[in-house]
Amino acid sequence: MPIALLKFPTDLLREVFQLCNPFELYKLSICSKRTQRCVMLGGRKNWKIRSNAVSSEVVHVDGFPRNFDKNEVLLYVDNLIYVFEKAAKPEDFFITQHFVGDRNFFRPDGRNLFRPEYVSIQCPDVDVELFGSLLVTFGIPIVDRLRIDFGSFESFSNIADILIGRNIEIKEFCVGETETRKVIDAVNYMSLINQMNITQKFECEQKFLRRHNYQLNKYPDTIIIKWSFWFNIGQLLNNNCVRLELEKSMLRNEELDGFLKEWKKAGTFPNLRWLQIDSMKIDKNYRILEIVPPIRNSGKTYIKIEFGWNNHMGILGPVRITKEEGTVGWLKVELGRSPNLKFLV
Amino acid sequence: MSSTEQGTSSAAPAEPTTAPESAAAPEVPESFYYVHGKDKVVHKVSAGALQHSALIHGMISNLGYTEEQAKANPFPFENIDGDILQMVVDWCNQHKGKPTPPEDTNLPKQKEKLFDLVLAVNYLEIKELLTYCCKQVAMMVKGKSPEEIREIWMIPTDAEDEAAEKEAKKRAGKEAAGETAAAAGDAK
Numbered sequence: 001m002p003i004a005l006l007k008f009p010t011d012l013l014r015e016v017f018q019l020c021n022p023f024e025l026y027k028l029s030i031c032s033k034r035t036q037r038c039v040m041l042g043g044r045k046n047w048k049i050r051s052n053a054v055s056s057e058v059v060h061v062d063g064f065p066r067n068f069d070k071n072e073v074l075l076y077v078d079n080l081i082y083v084f085e086k087a088a089k090p091e092d093f094f095i096t097q098h099f100v101g102d103r104n105f106f107r108p109d110g111r112n113l114f115r116p117e118y119v120s121i122q123c124p125d126v127d128v129e130l131f132g133s134l135l136v137t138f139g140i141p142i143v144d145r146l147r148i149d150f151g152s153f154e155s156f157s158n159i160a161d162i163l164i165g166r167n168i169e170i171k172e173f174c175v176g177e178t179e180t181r182k183v184i185d186a187v188n189y190m191s192l193i194n195q196m197n198i199t200q201k202f203e204c205e206q207k208f209l210r211r212h213n214y215q216l217n218k219y220p221d222t223i224i225i226k227w228s229f230w231f232n233i234g235q236l237l238n239n240n241c242v243r244l245e246l247e248k249s250m251l252r253n254e255e256l257d258g259f260l261k262e263w264k265k266a267g268t269f270p271n272l273r274w275l276q277i278d279s280m281k282i283d284k285n286y287r288i289l290e291i292v293p294p295i296r297n298s299g300k301t302y303i304k305i306e307f308g309w310n311n312h313m314g315i316l317g318p319v320r321i322t323k324e325e326g327t328v329g330w331l332k333v334e335l336g337r338s339p340n341l342k343f344l345v
Numbered sequence: 346m347s348s349t350e351q352g353t354s355s356a357a358p359a360e361p362t363t364a365p366e367s368a369a370a371p372e373v374p375e376s377f378y379y380v381h382g383k384d385k386v387v388h389k390v391s392a393g394a395l396q397h398s399a400l401i402h403g404m405i406s407n408l409g410y411t412e413e414q415a416k417a418n419p420f421p422f423e424n425i426d427g428d429i430l431q432m433v434v435d436w437c438n439q440h441k442g443k444p445t446p447p448e449d450t451n452l453p454k455q456k457e458k459l460f461d462l463v464l465a466v467n468y469l470e471i472k473e474l475l476t477y478c479c480k481q482v483a484m485m486v487k488g489k490s491p492e493e494i495r496e497i498w499m500i501p502t503d504a505e506d507e508a509a510e511k512e513a514k515k516r517a518g519k520e521a522a523g524e525t526a527a528a529a530g531d532a533k
Contacts, residue, residue, distance in 0.1 A: 001456040003482065005498035012467050015475065019483035027491045031500045094490045 006034065010041055017042040022075050022082045022138070023096055023121045029137045036137055044139035048076035048108040051131040052147045071126050073134060076108055076144070080117060084130060087122035096121045108144045128159040135162055145172040150184045150206055160192040172201040173220075185209040194218060204228075221271070222307075237262060242271045243307060249279035253286035253293065256341055260289050260331070266324040273305055274313050275343040282339035295319050295333040303330045303344055315342045377412065378405055379419035380434070384427025387419045394437040399470035425465045429458060433465055436474055445473045456481075 005016070017025060017039060029036040051073045073084040087093050101115030123130060128148060134140065143163070150156060163170060173196065178184065186208040193202075194217040201222040208214055214230040216223070221242045225231055228246035233255040236244075256277065263269050284293050297317045304314030318330035330344045378395060381387045395401045401420065410418070422430060463478045486494045494500065501509065 001459070002497050002499045003456075003460040003485070005482070006500060007460075008463065009467070012463060012479070015479040016482050019476075019480050020486070024483070024486055024489075024494075027489070027494055028486070028498075028500075031491050031495050032503050032506060034503075034506050035500055096488060 006038065013038055014042055021119075022047070022077055023119070025138070026084070026121070026134065027094060029133070036133075039137050040139065042138075044141060045077075046142075047138060047140055048142065048144045049131075049134065049140050050074040050076075050106070050108075050145040051128075051143070073126060073131050074105065075134070080119065081105055081113075083118055083120040084123050084126055084134075085120050086126040087124060090124075092122040093124055094121060106145075128155045132159045132162045135166075135168065141166075141168060143168055143170045145174070146170055147174040147176050149176045149178045150186060150189055151178045153188060156189060157192065160196065163197075164192070164195045167197055170196055170198045172203070173198045174201075174203040175206045177205045177207070177226075181207075183207045183209050185211060186214055187212045190214045190216070233258065240269070240271050243274040243313075244272070245274075245276045247278045249277050250281055251277055251279045252281040253283065253288055256282070256333075257286065257288045260321070260343070263329065264289075264321070264323050273345050274307075276313070276340065278338055278340040280339060282333065282335065282341060284335060288333060288341075289321060289331070291319070293333045293339075294335050295331055297332075305344055313344070315344055318342070318344065376410070376415070378410070378415050380422060380430065381419050382422050382425040382427040382430035386427050386431075388430065388434045390434050390437060391441060394434070394441040397437045397440060397471045397474065398433075399472070401469065422465075422469075424468065426461055429461050429465045432458070432462060433469060433471065433474070437471070440473070445477075456485075 005013070008016070020028070025039050025042070029039045052071055071086055075082040075084075087095070096119055098117075098119050100117045103118075104115060105113045105118070107113045131146070135143070146159075148156065148159070162168070173193070175189075175193075184206055186206070194215070198218065198220045200220050201224070202216070202220050203222075203224045205226045207227040208230055210229065212230075213232065216231070216235055219239045219241050223239070223241050223243070224245045226247045228248055229250045231246050231249065231251075233251060236251065236255070236259050263272070282293065287293075288295060297319050299317055301318065302314055302316050303318055304312050306312045315330055315332045318332040321329050321331050323329065327345065331342070333339075333341045376392045377389050378392060378401070379387050379389055380401070392405060395405065404420065408415075425433075459478065459481060463475070463482065466475045466478055485497050489497065495502075
């Protein structure tokens with residue numbers, strides 16, 4: 001026997017919506033614009049959301065399979081995980097399933113959640129539009145993690161507008177590599193990223209076109225950039241990260257020397273605990289802190305730092321350097337096929 | 346609700362239907378009140394049972410009626426169908442003085458009455474029964490597809506909503522024009 005739900009007064013609708021799970025609210029919200037507005041009346045939900053909006057396909061590069069993350073949106077609600085997955089065929093649309101312990105998840109606090117109970121729903125599309133729609137419909141104030149690619153500026157811009165307009169905190173933001181591995185002119189993307197409220201981690205796997213000097217204006221706790229030629233000495237000197245990792249960097253000995261001299265001054269880079277720079281420009285032709293690279297200690301000293309559960313970085317055989325105020329840092333610079341600098345505080 | 350409103354009830358109190366009482370007789374004689382719905386059938390309900398309704402509880406708490414006065418002044422709920430009020434009264438009696446269990450088997454089962462029941466319970470401010478009813482409403486769409494949800498909850502499509510909105514605007518325009526014309530006629 002049907003009932004005319006939308007004829008209920010708003011407070012009653014709210015009561016009913018509070019008793020619906022996220023899947024039912026999602027399905028209701030796509031019934032019509034009016035139902036979406038109604039679901040929004042239910043108020044802000046302090047649910048944690050994570051999204052992987054990159055391809056789920058396995059792409060072969062140089063004969064090796066590159067396993068992309070699964071394309072899905074996860075909602076963490078009252079100790080239960082709701083997974084929005086892309087349906088393989090139309091017959092599966094909106095089918096929900098309940099699972100116990102057949103996969104692991106990351107908890108919102110970054111730790112691994114071993115084989116928990118979760119429910120899934122098969123959606124027609126799992127993309128940034130779905131992610132944005134869930135953010136708006138449920139009024140979610142914090143994004144736990146968003147992994148996205150630069151495949152379509154329009155899609156990116158749409159989701160960025162929501163994130164910026166609502167000043168949503170994004171704890172971890174990861175730019176995945178596009179499926180085609182194409183090089184992207186990221187100047188417009190970077191301007192949007194600089195307006196987002198990314199607080200804990202910025203990770204970029206995408207290769208940018210070498211036409212512009214891309215500028216990152218805000219520095220979350222952790223920055224990991226895979227193709228970091230654009231991250232110049234100015235940005236390195238301005239950063240206030242805890243952990244900074246730059247792969248395929250273009251930074252030279254002179255610049256690294258300048259940075260380390262700056263670090264030695266009292267009060268500079270108070271947050272920095274780990275710096276790793278892989279750069280083909282590091283060589284033995286210029287001294288870093290008056291030492292000709294490679295810089296290492298022949299002893300077996302191993303210094304490491306923990307970044308949360310099961311996540312640590314370390315250096316074997318570093319050289320001790322001391323800040324003016326007495327803080328100790330550990331430095332190692334290696335040459336060879338992949339020259340790199342590692343610095344731990 | 347004021348006492349004047351009670352006094353204006355045109356219904357001569359019919360022979361009240363006494364709902365079964367589940368609680369043991371209290372030491373102090375229990376007071377009773379009388380309510381009726383759209384059908385004017387009067388129900389005798391104990392003050393203990395009526396405590397479930399925040400609305401009625403608020404009304405009676407300061408009245409101090411004698412049994413005769415209460416009988417002579419039943420609370421009229423003209424916006425509630427008689428059979429719905431009967432369900433509500435039954436539920437209140439069954440749960441008089443008891444904590445309500447998480448799963449209530451005494452919940453009225455008639456799905457076709459659910460919509461009116463929810464509105465009545467919301468009006469009478471019976472919080473626990475309202476939660477049960479809303480749960481039933483929510484359960485109606487559990488595991489359903491959007492298309493099924495649309496049918497179960499009678500949700501119009503965007504096109505239907507737009508058409509209804511246009512129609513409402515048109516009607517409002519006509520009414521406004523009619524009022525203007527009437528006002529102009531009056532002025533002449």
